[in-house]
Amino acid sequence: MKLLHFQEEGRTKLGISTVHGVIDVGAALGANAAPELKDVDSALKAGNKALDVLRALDSRIIEEGGAAFAGAVRNEEELTLEPCVLQPGKLICVGLNYRRHAEETNSPIPTYPILFNKFENALSAHGREVTIPKTSIKTDYEAELGIVIGRTAFEVSPEEALDYVGGYCNVNDVSARDLQMRTSQWLLGKSLDGFCPIGPYLVTADAVPDPNALGIRCTVNGEVRQNSNTGDMIFDCRTIISYISHHMTLRPGDLIMTGTPEGVMMGYPEDRQKYLKHGDIVTVDIDGLGSLTNRFV
Structure with a gap:
């Protein structure tokens, strides 16, 4: 199931992306649209009951077709999207997590x-x-797999870790390298406004059998810059979730960014580095998760 947020009539709404278009959850459920179904964050915090309602709606759409939900269907290409998780309590990044x-x-x-x-x-x-x-002349792209936590996790084992995942998404861990490397602390170059595009979808965990067997790519103006597989992670998704949970409690909606593969500009010889400039179009694409595209200005 692919969940997303979109703007309509001055409000942020929850949608399900389907072959028939985006289904406005509130419009499709009508009076049955409980408050916990207003957005992904609320649904994750409410637990399996809320997600089961969304799964049942998704199944109905598949069985009955888009015509049965005519008043709730939206053209995805015409929508203004919001992040697929609106207010994660934590945004945790993993550095240097791909061997190459x-x-x-x-x-x-x-x-x-x-x-x-x-x-x-x-x-x-x-x-x-x-x-x-x-303040930067070395802004870089980083295609990453995002993990969104689905239920409270503390001191979980690697074997159990994926049971705590709500879903997965594309992330671009945008990085101002000159600011990042100014000191030993990377924060300044990583957390500028807008430097964490995510989405377009939160793909629920049941639709991703193995998060460490996904092709991951990044293009800039159509040119392939990164082309790898999440299997190249040094610490796989299970290990990352377990490790973090042994040091802090992970809660529903928390976002973990699992690192980027080879091909970022920082890894090029200095005479071949072409950092992002005005007008560049960057797309992050991961198998089964859709494509995340942003224009840099």
Whole structure:
């Protein structure tokens, strides 16, 4: 199931992306649309009961077709989307988590996951413009798989870890490299406004059998810059979730960004580096999760 948020009549609404178009959940359920179904965040916090209602609606759409929900169907191409998670309590990033990315940057293979964070101001959505800051001349792209936590996790084992996932999404961990490397702390270059586009969908965990067997790609103006597989992660999704949960409680809606593969500009020889400039179109594409596209200005 592919969940998304869109703007309509000055409100943020929850939708399900289908072959018939986006189904406005509130319009489709009518009087049966409980408050916990107003957005992804609320549904995750409400637990399986809310998600089961959405799954049942998704099944009805498949069985009955779009015509049965005519008043609730929206043309996805015409929608203004919001982030697929609106207010994650935590935005946790994992650095240098692809073997070939560590090698391209001449970095040692980490012994433990390298964790840092972004803040909510960095969130952006598919189709939004991302502003290149005046303080940076080395703004870079990073295609990443995002994990959205579905239920409270504390000290979970790697074997159980994926049971705590609500869904997965595309992420572009935009990075101002000159600001990132100014000090030993990466925060400044990572958490500028709009530097964390996510989406367009939250694809529920039941639709992603193995998050470490997904093709992941990034293009800039149609040119392939990153082309890898999540199987190249040094610490897989199970390990990351378990490791973090042994140090802090993960709650529904928390977003974990699992690192980027090789092909970022920082990994190129200096004479071949072409950092993002005004007008560049960046697309992050992951098998089964759709495509996340943003224009940089």
